[in-house]
Amino acid sequence: MKAFKHMESFTQKCISRWSITHYARYSDTPHKKSKLAPLQERRMIDQCKIFAKAGDGGNGCFSFHKGRPDGGNGGRGGNVILECSPRVWDFSGLQRHLIAEKGGPGSSKKLIGSRGADKVARVPIGTVLHLINGDIPSVVETQSSTDVDPWEIPGELVYDLPDPGIGSISSDTSGEVKAIHSTGCSSSQAEETNFEKSEKSTDVFSQLSTSKGAPEFDTKDIEEKQEILYNVAELTEEGQQIVIARGGEGGLGNVSCSKDSRKPMTMKAGACQHISNLQDPDSVHSSPHAAGAPGSEIVLILELKSIADVSFVGMPNAGKSTLLGAISRAKPAVGDYAFTTLRPNLGNLNYDDLSITVADIPGLIKGAHQNRGLGHAFLRHIERTKVLAYVVDLAAALNGRKGIAPWEQLRDLILELEYHQDGLSNRPSLIIANKIDEEGADEVYKELKRRVQGVPIFPVCAVLGEGIADLKAGLKMLVNAEISHKLCLDQILLA
Numbered sequence: 138m139k140a141f142k143h144m145e146s147f148t149q150k151c152i153s154r155w156s157i158t159h160y161a162r163y164s165d166t167p168h169k170k171s172k173l174a175p176l177q178e179r180r181m182i183d184q185c186k187i188f189a190k191a192g193d194g195g196n197g198c199f200s201f202h203k204g205r206p207d208g209g210n211g212g213r214g215g216n217v218i219l220e221c222s223p224r225v226w227d228f229s230g231l232q233r234h235l236i237a238e239k240g241g242p243g244s245s246k247k248l249i250g251s252r253g254a255d256k257v258a259r260v261p262i263g264t265v266l267h268l269i270n271g272d273i274p275s276v277v278e279t280q281s282s283t284d285v286d287p288w289e290i291p292g293e294l295v296y297d298l299p300d301p302g303i304g305s306i307s308s309d310t311s312g313e314v315k316a317i318h319s320t321g322c323s324s325s326q327a328e329e330t331n332f333e334k335s336e337k338s339t340d341v342f343s344q345l346s347t348s349k350g351a352p353e354f355d356t357k358d359i360e361e362k363q364e365i366l367y368n369v370a371e372l373t374e375e376g377q378q379i380v381i382a383r384g385g386e387g388g389l390g391n392v393s394c395s396k397d398s399r400k401p402m403t404m405k406a407g408a409c410q411h412i413s414n415l416q417d418p419d420s421v422h423s424s425p426h427a428a429g430a431p432g433s434e435i436v437l438i439l440e441l442k443s444i445a446d447v448s449f450v451g452m453p454n455a456g457k458s459t460l461l462g463a464i465s466r467a468k469p470a471v472g473d474y475a476f477t478t479l480r481p482n483l484g485n486l487n488y489d490d491l492s493i494t495v496a497d498i499p500g501l502i503k504g505a506h507q508n509r510g511l512g513h514a515f516l517r518h519i520e521r522t523k524v525l526a527y528v529v530d531l532a533a534a535l536n537g538r539k540g541i542a543p544w545e546q547l548r549d550l551i552l553e554l555e556y557h558q559d560g561l562s563n564r565p566s567l568i569i570a571n572k573i574d575e576e577g578a579d580e581v582y583k584e585l586k587r588r589v590q591g592v593p594i595f596p597v598c599a600v601l602g603e604g605i606a607d608l609k610a611g612l613k614m615l616v617n618a619e620i621s622h623k624l625c626l627d628q629i630l631l632a
């Protein structure tokens with residue numbers, strides 16, 4: 138019933154937006170029964186839920202040497218850090234539980250405990266963070282936090298937890314991470330800030346959850362859906378780091394607790410238990426007052442969206458991967474079966490004065506918006522591309538093949554994009570008519586030009602590299618906004 142309502146709203150949406158006539162439905166021509174890729178089961182993991190726990194601070198030491206306190210501070214706990222890497226394609230290799238090391242305990246002779254090692258996990262470029270539980274990650278670091286001076290002694294025991302009120306991250310429209318570093322504050326300030334924090338969190342939530350781009354998660358085990366703070370940060374550049382869980386400060390040793398550690402210890406009630414050891418140079422005790430602060434915890438959903446200037450969008454087998462290899466140095470897998478591309482391949486198109494990133498999006502089939510084929514896995518990558526390059530196979534219906542004509546391929550592609558997200562196809566576009574080398578393809582190309590108006594069409598043979606120079610020039614003009622044609626259903630003559 139739910140599914141039925143869903144379909145009904147789809148249809149209505151479609152009718153109002155596109156004024157669909159009897160022909161503006163999917164092609165009834167059966168698809169070429171393509172061989173399924175043997176690796177189809179290996180879908181890319183482009184969404185996952187992770188739990189991170191930073192290391193607790195080590196305990197401070199309570200010890201005396203010749204009547205003077207000499208217990209060192211505990212070491213700081215390690216941070217959990219996400220690092221953006223172009224060598225990682227998806228989240229399949231990412232641990233779901235990321236735990237950083239605890240700080241070592243302080244010891245006598247004013248020795249500071251060792252700093253807990255950071256846990257650094259690599260994530261792909263285009264990783265977006267959605268917060269389920271914990272504090273909004275507050276620091277983006279470009280250098281490893283292991284460079285922090287381990288001898289830095291905190292003046293007081295501060296629970297330096299990230300605070301979205303004063304140090305938060307947000308993603309702006311350009312997709313860059315903005316960070317304001319948090320600073321320490323007094324307890325009264327802290328109270329004030331906590332108040333601000335709850336207000337601001339709500340603000341962020343209402344802004345983001347109502348924003349058009351707020352993603353829908355189909356992960357079944359996410360029950361806290363309504364509490365997700367969407368898009369709290371995103372990682373867009375190689376080497377970018379973000380601390381998602383912050384290590385606890387080490388506990389203070391008694392050398393730091395005492396106002397003047399040089400003076401001989403005056404006996405206090407709490408210290409009585411240590412009196413017998415005062416003369417013992419090796420006396421070492423832990424004190425409950427000197428416990429290290431706990432490391433913070435966080436639960437996040439990570440989502441991957443490709444960031445490219447151009448997306449190649451086309452049916453399986455249209456030749457997108459071959460084309461990417463022809464126009465750039467990328468070496469994507471090419472096969473004569475559907476879904477050779479299981480994840481977006483990225484290629485760089487270099488000009489004298491410009492470099493364009495092109496994504497080869499896995500082949501699209503009817504019903505992809507309902508998660509058929511590779512479904513959502515690729516549709517969400519298209520959300521973040523400036524320009525669409527529709528790749529059609531001129532030879533799909535030629536020579537007894539059971540594929541569909543290029544103009545019908547275009548209609549199906551547009552419908553899929555729009556079903557996934559209203560307006561997704563509404564961006565500068567061009568058409569690449571591939572496989573012009575095939576017998577009879579010339580005639581189909583002429584027919585395509587007659588049927589589709591107002592958008593540049595580039596005939597190419599990807600395998601032989603023919604027509605590539607013109608195509609590159611066209612893509613450059615489109616990305617530079619020198620031309621801005623958009624393809625919509627009205628421009629396609631289907632009858």
Ligand SMILES: Nc1nc2c(ncn2[C@@H]2O[C@H](COP(=O)(O)OP(=O)(O)OP(=O)(O)O)[C@@H](O)[C@H]2O)c(=O)[nH]1
Pocket residue numbers: 451452453454455456457458459460470471472473474475476477478479498499500501571572573574575597598599600601
């Ligand atoms: N004749 C001819 N064949 C081509 C051309 N370009 C690609 N092919 C062939 O078409 C088949 C599919 O090519 P791919 O590049 O894997 O197609 P794809 O669109 O990336 O496929 P998916 O990964 O399923 O989305 C391969 O056998 C290619 O060799 C061309 O210009 N001419």
